[in-house]
Amino acid sequence: MEEMTTLFLDSVLGEKKPADGCPKTQGIFPAETPVGMAYVPFQFWEKTYDEPTALARGTIFPSLDKPFIGEEAASLGK
Amino acid sequence: MENNKQKALRKLMAARFALHDAELYLDSHPDCQEGLRYFRAKREQAEKLRNEYETEFGSLTSRCTKADERWEWVCGAFPWERGES
Numbered sequence: 001m002e003e004m005t006t007l008f009l010d011s012v013l014g015e016k017k018p019a020d021g022c023p024k025t026q027g028i029f030p031a032e033t034p035v036g037m038a039y040v041p042f043q044f045w046e047k048t049y050d051e052p053t054a055l056a057r058g059t060i061f062p063s064l065d066k067p068f069i070g071e072e073a074a075s076l077g078k
Numbered sequence: 079m080e081n082n083k084q085k086a087l088r089k090l091m092a093a094r095f096a097l098h099d100a101e102l103y104l105d106s107h108p109d110c111q112e113g114l115r116y117f118r119a120k121r122e123q124a125e126k127l128r129n130e131y132e133t134e135f136g137s138l139t140s141r142c143t144k145a146d147e148r149w150e151w152v153c154g155a156f157p158w159e160r161g162e163s
Contacts, residue, residue, distance in 0.1 A: 043103070043106070043107070045103070045107070045110050045112040045113050045116075048096070049115065050095050051089075051092035051093055051095070052088075052092050053090065054095060054096050054099065055091065055092040055096075059099060060096050060099040060100065061099070061103070062097075067133075077135045
């Protein structure tokens with residue numbers, strides 16, 4: 001897991017300078033990240049729900065507990 | 079109200095669900111030590127809960143039924159049946 005994170009942080013600075021008025025996304029993605037693609041942040045281990053809750057919520061990972069509630073998705077948790 | 083059999087089954091289901099979720103996570107994070115620790119603990123716990131359930135309420139599947147003197151699988155309540163049949 002460490003190499004993934006260091007890779008991510010090491011190349012954050014990159015040479016490409018955003019033109020004036022462009023949003024500063026450089027700090028978020030490594031320099032060699034191609035544009036026009038979708039990216040999913042890598043999941044890391046976290047404190048899990050206890051078992052009865054996990055069974056009810058459909059996941060042991062609180063950060064994946066995203067019930068569809070028909071409007072703006074908000075983190076409901078318990 | 080859930081009887082003991084249903085309570086035991088629910089506990090086993092919850093333990094197995096957590097185990098399964100950990101397995102899916104480990105598929106993409108094979109070196110994650112915390113995930114591995116969690117998985118090992120849950121696997122042991124699920125096995126313990128299964129044994130407890132089966133000694134008290136009979137086997138969960140026909141495959142692991144007692145088959146010494148008779149085919150126990152059909153001689154008691156099935157796992158999905160509430161009371162003793």
